Amino acid sequence: MPHHPRSRNLRRTLLSRAAVCIGLWALVAHMSGAADGDYLSRCTLYSDGRVTRLTAMPARVRLGPMPSGVASERYDEAFREAARLWSEATDGVVRCVFVAAGEPEASVDIPVRWVTKLSTFSTENRLAHTTLARPTPDTFRVSMQMGLYNRQSGKRLTYDEMLTAALHELGHAFGLWGHSDDGDDVMAAASEARRPTARDVATLRRLYDLPPNAPMHAESLVAIQAQLADRPNNGNLHFLLGSILLDSGDPDAAIRALLEAAELDPEHPGVADKLILAYLAAGRTGEAVARMERLGESGPEFYNNAGKALADQGETAQAIAAFENALRIKPDFGMARRNLARVYAREGAGRAEAQDYAGAEAALREATRLAPEETSYGIQLAVALNRLGRDAEAAEVYETVLARDATLAEVRSNLAKTYSNLAVGRIAANDWEGALADIDRALSHDPELAAAAANRKAAMWNWAVSTQETDPARSLSLFQAYLEIAPSAEAHASIGAIYMKHRDYARAADAFRAGAALDESPSSLADLAAAHHQHGVQMHRAGRYGDAVEQLEQAADATPNNVDLYRSLGVAHRAAGHAEEAVAAFREALRREPGLEWAVEEIAKVSMVAGNEALRKRDYPAALAHFEAIPAARRDAQIHGVIGFLYLETGDVAKSVDNLGLALLASPDDPTSRQNLDYCLKEIKKIRRDDDSPVWGHVLQRLEAFRLASVIARKGRKVDVTRFEELLLGAADDRTTVEAILAAASAIVASIEPQLPDAAGRIAAAAAARAPRPPREEDTVEPRIEGSSPP
Template sequence: MKIRTQYTFWRRLLSKLVNLETISKNILNLTLISFTLILFYTGNLQIAIAHDAHGRRGWVAQPVQTHYFDHITLFSQGRITRFTQMPIRVYISPILKESPYLPEIRYAMQEWHTASEGNIRFEETEAPRNADIRVSWGHSGLHADFQDMRLGSAELTRLKDTKQIVAQDPADASPPFTVEVILMLEGDGTIGELSQKEMRTVCLHEFGHAIGLWGHSPHPSDISYPTATVQHPSARDITTLRKLYNTPLNTPQHDIAIKVLTSEIEAKPYAEKRKRLRHHYLLGTVYFDEGNTEAAIGSFLTCQALDAKFQPAIEKLIQVYHETGKTHDAIALLEKRITQKPSPADYNTLGIFFYERKEAEKAIQAFEKALHIAPYHKAARRNLHQLLRAKGFKALAAKDFETATTTFKRVIRMDPLDAPTYQLMGNGYAQVGQFETAINYYQKAIDINPVDALTKHHLAECYNNYGVALRNRGEWDAAIEAYRNALLLMPTLGVARTNLGDAFTRKAKAHNEAGELDEAANAYLELKKLYPNELHIRNLLGELYLKKGDYAEALSAFQHVYNITPNAAHALHNLIAAYHHYARSLSDTEEYITAIQLLQKALRLAPTDLNLRLSLANAYQGAGDYERATIEVSRVLAQEPENPQAKEEEINLRIRRGNALMGQRQYAAAIAEFEGIPESKRNTEIYNTLGYLYLVEGEHQKALAGFETVLQKDPINMPAFRNLLSLESQLIRHHFDRIKRDTLTKVRCALALTLIKRKQTNAAIEKYQSALKSKSEEMNPLLIETGKQLANWFQQYGNTENRERVLRWVEERSSR
């Protein structure tokens, strides 16, 4: 079911032009003045026309009835209208709070609370916007004939349409209306100051309407009787109230209301005009809410026939025509009324209709005419602003900045200190990415109204978006400044803080990739100031310090993270890496003692880390502590026997120990170290060293074997060649020893081959001739083979003379 009141009509109409200020809760409005046109302004154009919720005395009493439930929707458009949430919040105006009638108002609330057995509860509030019922003082005016009672009145104003009954828990539903109660502290000249009894009756009666009894009882003993005098709700009032609150909100009773009103009309065809107007008008509102627009129009036209100037019916007709798509007829009614009596309100409404029909120029003209009559008519002025702003925004969307600026200036000329327009101009330019221009307009708005929190919020967001644009262009410093400006305006703007952090991060990354490590570190330090407790920033700093080689700072950063999150795997990993890198850098600069200390600390954190132990072994070696180095390598091999690095370190350890022993002239011990190196792992340097040690120790054959092994791997190896010459010299001194003479022959053969490969032809021939002096037959195979190799080499290089010469020597040796 749908209740369509003039308020709802106008509100829907205006929402197309302006942004209505919404109220968080739907409330009930009870006003004193019946069927009164209420024009009010809430920051945008808003017009509401409310109708009287009260009937007049004259219904036929039915004493046998125990309730008057059929009468309680006559003034609520034929549907149940009651509160569904408790307590009902009541605002009492300051004038009434200071009046002697405050106890009577509270008396009425208590009486209804008691009558409902505590189900209806009231709570006073100091905030009218949050109230469900607002109670204020008033006086009779132009529409006195349509008041509820001579001493008070109530008016229902609906804030939204709900065509269907809302299928939800009534306890969770908010009433789609407000109620306003207006009390007469003084009469219309026929009475003086109200007595306590009179005021109690008035308050009880009006609060009865407020809680949902939207009609009058035909029984004089009921508080809902039009001219009631009782001081307490009757049994019939209570029974009706109970039945009401057992009926869901918005339950339709159109047929019942239509039947009652039709009966009244038919029973009193010659009643006074005022009553007939009331009945036909109420009948029209019920038809309209039911959706029977033709019958509604008929009822309102009947009102016009009775009184052509009856404005509530005219307003309803305008509403019905508009909502049924007959805007042309609505405009015609408005223009006719304007012709009779121009008013800024009608011109304003006419402008809205033209705007809906997309006739913007006619709308502007209508609003301007409204302002011509009433230059300070807020609604028309605001609507004209809105149209001009819309034009400006449209130009901005099309990036027609010249038209946009001209249009906005026209709005500003209407009010040079119009800070909201400057703000909207800022909004418009910001939406099309013209952030610098937008910032300028926002700043002008703030200059006019420095305490405008909304504009500051928009300016902060604009600075943030400007920062994003700058960041996307890689202008890090400018972006950072924009984000900082946003945070100065609005420190709680989380997105700006996030973007500022992102800008610092991107800046640091860009510098890092460009190799500008100091600049990258500075950016991370700024990021750390922004988020001092963010551990990932310290991790980033630590990683950058590692890359820079600033291992002490890296260690400090990772140590901080580890101290806070000791159970985090990545924290331990990074800390160990910092210890390791730092220790290795110290080893490289021969600061072995400090390196050893760092590695020992790291191993206390990760005792099974083999790489740390290998580095510790290396540091011990550098410090000359071979015993501890050996222990560390052994620990690694015990844990992982095939660890290639440990095996390599074991070899290095033997080499270092061997070299150290050799330096101490402990040649036999040195030989033992080098012989401990597997042959597969020995290189030419090791073989040379071993050969040298054998030579020193007089083990000539082993020395020769070592040097030959080197020359097989590297035929022109200079150290091996020189060592062979030294071996030759030493053997010459022992020519009386046959074994040494044979060894000397072997050495000379090896030298001959080495010299020929070094392309020292003559020296090779001379060395071979020296070898041929050997008289040992055991040496013949070696001498013959050496000669053949020399001959082949000469043949390869085309040295025929030397080839033939060597072959003769080979033949001579073979013939022995």
């Protein structure tokens, strides 16, 4: 048999305009002489030569209500018994479960209606009939009508007659679409069997051993040819032959058979449509279209089937026209509407693949308009809109799809990405609020979408930065919200900067501290110190010196090398009456940066004030401590005199001598220091009565040196100069004594040089000889650690 190269692809979409109706005739004769085995080939010739059976058991059967005013006569019971007999005979190969009358059509395999008059084949004496229809290429639908009257006698069927009819119609519904050639079988055209025969069972078993849709063209053709040999002028047999040939992939032979059928039976309900489909399968589109036009508006089903065939041939424009004709005739023709939508969807997919996204959009919009329930069309349309950069429209389409089916994970993912992309555009346009709204939508659909999370941070950050000057309150709230999703030292720093600008230094410090905890960089610590510093200054100005000290100490802890902080801290301590702490702060600044004049000056001021206050209270030890804190560079004759006096009052005569002597060197005419020094001389003499330590001799040498320097400065007598020269040469080698005598020598040289230059020169030379020398390099010795071993 010839095989047309395009016909195989068409097989699944060529559907007859008329459904196949097969039923049980009232018994008119008993058939005999049938063949052994099975009669499956006589069944498949009614289903295009293919196995057409149920794919799941048990079959779900829904028995409808009896017509109004008609008694049941146990017909339901007869039908259920028929189902039981089939299940029993086949050992459960086929079996039924009966569902409630209100069960939805989509979940029912075999819907049964009780009727007083069959809706088709009115000239035939049928008791019932079962219809096979194919709504899509790969699915079929069964429906059954059970007549309640014998049309020849006009009498109600008996229980046994209904049992026979139910057995026969269930056989059709299970997949035995033809009739047995043995009158004893349940599936004989006119049967009175009360249970399935062995041949019925063998046929059904063989049917269910084959996969659904399995081709049986060869056997079906043999069976149909045998029947044609007996009835060559039967138009329906020629129609069935053409249908089998078309499905087997021989459209040219199918055309010849169908033309014969049309000639024999011009009124056959399926020939015209099937013939057009055969022409399309053979690639003879012009003849198919011509026949369609001749048929005119003969039926929307025809246009629907022709449109599917044209679409399968790639004749998109003609397919669209055919489907539109079907819908023009029957606007509520759902199948044609869905098929037209498929054509547009296929067109849209092709254009999208060719990157013609504008064309794809136009086609897919038509597809979604025609079949809004088909979510795949909406998905394709949204993707095309994405490609066109029209993300807002794409998002609307995705939302519509999800409203129909919220379980579509891929759609949620695409929608999330679309909203994230929209946010990017809004960020670029500085529409921060809109960007964040889109990002929230994105994350509501895909909480794990990294791009959306990153865009949220970018939008929130940029919005916060952009409003720092114009709307600091909003900026602050945005930075705080940013921290909830992304810990950031920089965000904390920005928050701190806003608080600093508004002089809320406490909150600023908290923010900077949090930032430093994340990134202890020099800049973060400097910010923290600045906040505490300003807070401390604020507290100082408010008279809250203790709080000021606390803040300034924290500032210094944050940046210990910032000497200015110690100045503020010392001033705060001074204001709080903490002289020692103030001096300690100034000294710390001086330690970290030697030579700071302000630090020296501050120490002197604080110590002077505190020392005088202690003197006023006659707290001489405290006064001495304060005056001793005054740096040497800031001690004048008066301060040395006071220190000398305080040492005298506290019983340290030696240090009293040293300080009183320095007072005299600075101010030779100071009578108080001379008097106090004379008092020291008396005290030393008393001490030496009980203490012959050479130390006191050294102290006396220092005292004498200071006294002689004062006398020489005041009187300039040579005898005093000579006495000092002798003292200088004979002075002890005690370091303190040598330093004191050298200081006196320096003062004497300065005072007598104009009048006694020779004497001044001798004293200077002698002083230089007594001055300590730095150790020579060859005199240095490497330190040695006890107990260590040489390397």
